[in-house]
Amino acid sequence: MPVIKVKNLSKIFGKNAKQATKLLDEGLTKEEILKKTGNTVGVNRASFEVEEGEIFVIMGLSGSGKSTLVRLINRLIEPTEGSVMIDGEDLAKMNKQDLRGVRREKLSMVFQKFALFPHRTILQNAEFGLEVQGIDKEERSKRARESLDMVGLGEYIHQFPSQLSGGMQQRVGLARALANDPEVLLMDEAFSALDPLIRKEMQDELLELQDNMKKTILFITHDLDEALRIGDRIALMKDGKIVQIGTPEEILVNPANDYVEKFVEDVDRSKVLEAQHIMKRPETVDIEKHGPRAALERMRKEGLSSIYVVDRKRKLYGYVTADDVSAAAKQDKKNLHDILHTDVPKAEMHTSMHEIFNMIHDSPVPIAVVEGDKLKGIIVRGAVIAALAGSEVSINGDHS
Amino acid sequence: MEIIPKLPVAEWIDKATEWTTDTFEFLFDFIKEDFGDFIEFFAEDLLMAIPIWLFIAVIAVLAFFASGKRFGLVAFSVVGLWFISNQELWEELMNTFTLVIFASLISVIIGVPFGIWMAKSKTVQAILTPILDFMQTMPAFVYLIPAVAFFSIGMVPGVFASVIFATPPTVRFTNLGIRQVSKDLIEASDSFGTTGMQKLFKVQLPMAKTTIMAGINQTVMLALSMVVIASMIGAKGLGQTVITGLQRADVGTGFVAGLGIVILAIIIDRFTQNLNTQKGQ
Ligand SMILES: Nc1ncnc2c1ncn2[C@@H]1O[C@H](COP(=O)(O)OP(=O)(O)OP(=O)(O)O)[C@@H](O)[C@H]1O
Numbered sequence A: 001m002p003v004i005k006v007k008n009l010s011k012i013f014g015k016n017a018k019q020a021t022k023l024l025d026e027g028l029t030k031e032e033i034l035k036k037t038g039n040t041v042g043v044n045r046a047s048f049e050v051e052e053g054e055i056f057v058i059m060g061l062s063g064s065g066k067s068t069l070v071r072l073i074n075r076l077i078e079p080t081e082g083s084v085m086i087d088g089e090d091l092a093k094m095n096k097q098d099l100r101g102v103r104r105e106k107l108s109m110v111f112q113k114f115a116l117f118p119h120r121t122i123l124q125n126a127e128f129g130l131e132v133q134g135i136d137k138e139e140r141s142k143r144a145r146e147s148l149d150m151v152g153l154g155e156y157i158h159q160f161p162s163q164l165s166g167g168m169q170q171r172v173g174l175a176r177a178l179a180n181d182p183e184v185l186l187m188d189e190a191f192s193a194l195d196p197l198i199r200k201e202m203q204d205e206l207l208e209l210q211d212n213m214k215k216t217i218l219f220i221t222h223d224l225d226e227a228l229r230i231g232d233r234i235a236l237m238k239d240g241k242i243v244q245i246g247t248p249e250e251i252l253v254n255p256a257n258d259y260v261e262k263f264v265e266d267v268d269r270s271k272v273l274e275a276q277h278i279m280k281r282p283e284t285v286d287i288e289k290h291g292p293r294a295a296l297e298r299m300r301k302e303g304l305s306s307i308y309v310v311d312r313k314r315k316l317y318g319y320v321t322a323d324d325v326s327a328a329a330k331q332d333k334k335n336l337h338d339i340l341h342t343d344v345p346k347a348e349m350h351t352s353m354h355e356i357f358n359m360i361h362d363s364p365v366p367i368a369v370v371e372g373d374k375l376k377g378i379i380v381r382g383a384v385i386a387a388l389a390g391s392e393v394s395i396n397g398d399h400s
Numbered sequence B: 001m002e003i004i005p006k007l008p009v010a011e012w013i014d015k016a017t018e019w020t021t022d023t024f025e026f027l028f029d030f031i032k033e034d035f036g037d038f039i040e041f042f043a044e045d046l047l048m049a050i051p052i053w054l055f056i057a058v059i060a061v062l063a064f065f066a067s068g069k070r071f072g073l074v075a076f077s078v079v080g081l082w083f084i085s086n087q088e089l090w091e092e093l094m095n096t097f098t099l100v101i102f103a104s105l106i107s108v109i110i111g112v113p114f115g116i117w118m119a120k121s122k123t124v125q126a127i128l129t130p131i132l133d134f135m136q137t138m139p140a141f142v143y144l145i146p147a148v149a150f151f152s153i154g155m156v157p158g159v160f161a162s163v164i165f166a167t168p169p170t171v172r173f174t175n176l177g178i179r180q181v182s183k184d185l186i187e188a189s190d191s192f193g194t195t196g197m198q199k200l201f202k203v204q205l206p207m208a209k210t211t212i213m214a215g216i217n218q219t220v221m222l223a224l225s226m227v228v229i230a231s232m233i234g235a236k237g238l239g240q241t242v243i244t245g246l247q248r249a250d251v252g253t254g255f256v257a258g259l260g261i262v263i264l265a266i267i268i269d270r271f272t273q274n275l276n277t278q279k280g281q
């Protein structure tokens, strides 16, 4: 059973919101509805499910309705239509007391602008959720300290929020949410206010924490890099609508429409990465030395389904596949010439990520990066994703 | 002008006052007597029982801590209070002090809850705002009339009139302070499942404290400004000395008593302000 199940969820701001939903049915856009009725469409018929232990990212440009959506999920605002189920319970049907119970025990939120209580110390901030639940002082102080330790702020517990840097304040926000030990973390652009370096650090930290905690996390961001780095699945929003849901790779490889494609393009443009930056050292066999048996042995050892074939000077001949090689080995063939594939997907050292991106999508084998007729490296699909997601480029820096 | 005869507004008010006086006579009598006795006891028996030097010493120590361990307020308090006692106005001072304390306390006890109520509901705010405006713009003298009708003369109607005049700032500032708490923090509080009361006491009131204290400071000052007016209906204290001076065209006496009020005003103002800035940080 999914932990969060959102179905047909809409939020329209303004008077006569119900009436405006009819216009949505008629297919009017957000702009048209605003012009016609003065109502703003916050979220338009969103449906998705988040599984236990998953990091589900909601991404979209400013004003696309991300914050509205996340606030609907813990009912900080009331939906115009649709339902939100948490562990199979319909939030909209709950009375105030049950809703408070869910907020206390199941959902905790981390806010974009931290929203720490300035009159409380760091420890008291982290204790807030537990205090609200009426947990006794000793217990809540213990648990709050644990979660502050977890985010590395154990030393600062008696400071006030204003005495901490932005990054530290955001950690307090995270610790405050974690202290409750909720099933679900709702994080609304939790890292957006941080500068890039600290931000990356926080992302790593979150992933690390997630390895141990296995929470269900709904993470909002307007940054594709961030989405790709931390998301198990990503939902893209535009004008209140969810336009695509998929794994990072699906989003990158099969953008559902122009909007998503633009996002994806923006990424590689921003990175200005070239083939040489993301290629890695290829496993090869030597056409003069190795026959089918040697090639098979090599491929088995490295766990490959295909391998590039070169000569002593690394001139590229083509590639062979595992199936062909094992058949050739059975027939006791002595060399690889007969089974060589020469339709090699090739890229130059300076080929842009964008092109590689289009190539790799329908290529059965890694892309060969060549200089002249020499094989310099190969590019695997994972490296493209990783590079787009902004992880270290230097992992591939060992190419010769 | 001729078409509409003069509306008998004054008569209506008279009737209403009369009705109120009659209907709540038991309550008014109770307040007049028992509360009056208590005020008298507080001023004449309790405060006057404290030796003057001890009183001044206690104020000096409090001033020292209230002002963040500096000596300005201490020196001023000591000299000012000594001057008043030197002018043989100590008993008057104690009465005035009592009037201000009671009027302020009651104003705050009434004002803060109303301010909270106002902050929680737009409707209440819409209704209360003009009433508060009215209470503050109406010349303070006017409050003396129903005060006398309800409680005859003395300290009690003085406190009553002062409370009406002095309550609005506390209500207003409490409302303002709570409404000023940022929406983010309210959302954060809600997201952790706070009840209305938890939100009020753990987030809204602590964060509004500075603003509320500023309102209370104004309330105290307004109560003090009522001292002379209240003495016209028999409230004892420095105000009465001022009025006596006026009636006898005795400039000297009137001036000295007025100076006493100013000294008291400055001490009380600095006390409440300093408490505020200290705690507000
Ligand atoms: N309280 C409100 N009243 C009216 N309209 C609102 C309200 N809150 C949000 N909106 C509108 O709903 C739409 C979505 O806003 P939302 O804050 O959810 O966007 P967002 O995706 O979170 O943007 P950002 O990345 O800037 O935070 C916007 O057009 C906004 O103007």
Ligand SMILES: [Mg+2]
Binding pocket: A066, A067, A068, A189
């Ligand atoms: Mg937002």
